[in-house]
Amino acid sequence: MGFDWLFEGANATRLLYGLWLTIKISFISVGLSLVLGTLFGLLMTHHSRFIRFLCRLYLETIRIVPILVWLFVLYFGLSIWTGIHISGEWICIWVFVLWGTGEMGDLVRGSIASIERHQTESARALGLTRWQIFRYIEIPQGLRRVLPGAINLFTRMIKTSSLAALIGVIEVIKVGQQIIENSLFNSPYISLSVYGFIFILYFICCYPLSLWASRLEKKWEN
Amino acid sequence: MNWDYIYQVIPQFYRAALMTLSLSVWGVVLSLIVGLGIALLVTYKIKGFTKLAKGYIELSRNTPLLIQLFFLYYGLPKIGIKLDGFTCGVIALVFLGASYMAESFRAGLQAIPKGQIEAAKALGLNKKQQFIYVVFPQAWAIALPSIGANILFLIKETSVVSAVAVAELMFVTRDVIGMDYKTNEALFLLLMSYLIILLPISLYVRYLENRMRRAKYGV
Secondary structure, eight states: OOSGGGGSTTHHHHHHHHHHHHHHHHHHHHHHHHHHHHHHHHHHTOSOHHHHHHHHHHHHHHHHSOHHHHHHHHHHHHHHHHOOOOOHHHHHHHHHHHHHHHHHHHHHHHHHHHSOHHHHHHHHHTTOOHHHHIIIIIHHHHHHHHHHHHHHHHHHHHHHGGGGGGGTOOOHHHHHHHHHHHHTTTOTTHHHHHHHHHHHHHHHHHHHHHHHHHHHHHHTOO | OOHHHHHHHHHHHHHHHHHHHHHHHHHHHHHHHHHHHHHHHHHTTOTTHHHHHHHHHHHHHTSOHHHHHHIIIIIGGGGTOOOOHHHHHHHHHHHHHHHHHHHHHHHHHHTSOHHHHHHHHHTTOOHHHIIIIIIHHHHHHHHHHHHHHHHHHHHHHGGGGGGGTOOSHHHHHHHHHHHHOOHHHHHHHHHHHHHHHHHHHHHHHHHHHHHHHHHHHOO
16 A cells, blocks of 8 residues: 655645645634624523524524535535625635624533522622623633634534535635545555545544643633 | 425425434444443453553544544545445434433443342352443433433534534524525424423433432431
């Protein structure tokens, strides 16, 4: 089997470029999801029942359908319904942000809900305003509880970005397939090592993150 | 929306939904069995196994299903192991699902207070009886909501198996869009099929979660 193919032509750079695209999609999606998700999470703790219901409805709608299905619906649907053709790369980012906003929002909501009520009540008794309670009590404690989950969401996004290959984005898997097609005649075993190599690449990207998340979780357990 | 066309392709989608379901059932049942086995070996600290199991769990959780599938479907035949798409799908689903199930079972098993086992021992139950009558029923109840969530997750992941030519919902949708350009109709049926499969399970998992919360906090 061997990994000679990696050093042939521009194979290594192309693979890395594909990986870079994968990471870029995940980074942009995570960045936007962090901001929008936090706002969405705050909205989920709103005192109006109707607003809470709408948020819940959004979250459940996003959650119940597989991500690949969302990718397909937007990729094929948008161009038909609106006549605008958006590249697969941007469809991925859109879908991931819609998904990430919901999931991140749920994490933020959960962490705010898990802050004991007496904390905010004592803060109020001390004369802190709503904004001060949010700034000095809810954010510092909430952040600790949200961060491990948010990092896990990030690794899930990196993993899920592999699905971009199925709507034609030339990311790392697609590049791998092209390399296999190019050199199938010279080295028949190449698909085993190319897919094995990409398997390891993904692991190298995701494992440190999930290790970090579980460390933080343990550290902040109390 | 062309309703006549929808009626015409409903049987196709019905067959595809059955394929999705059968992938799911195989994937879920085998993941549960393998996951429970791993959780038991880790919880009861079988020598030399813990590290192996942890390695496997990390590997399976930190790599995408798609690449696992491609490795099985396109990679393995090169060394003489030829599997059809369905078998590859089930193996990949179990590879992914068993680690999630193992974590759920482990959390459940660890949540059983030591006093319970000591009490069982005091009653004269042997190890096997302790597990069957005291530990497992409680661990199962604790793990159930998270197992439910994993089941939901695995059923959704079956959509990725379409990439290795298994005629499940995603695959048929792509087929219909490619053959007849009936994008609206195909996407509509795709969404409906997943809703019909996933909504009842999702509601049941929500119900289990609420029941667990009530049992824990009494609210």
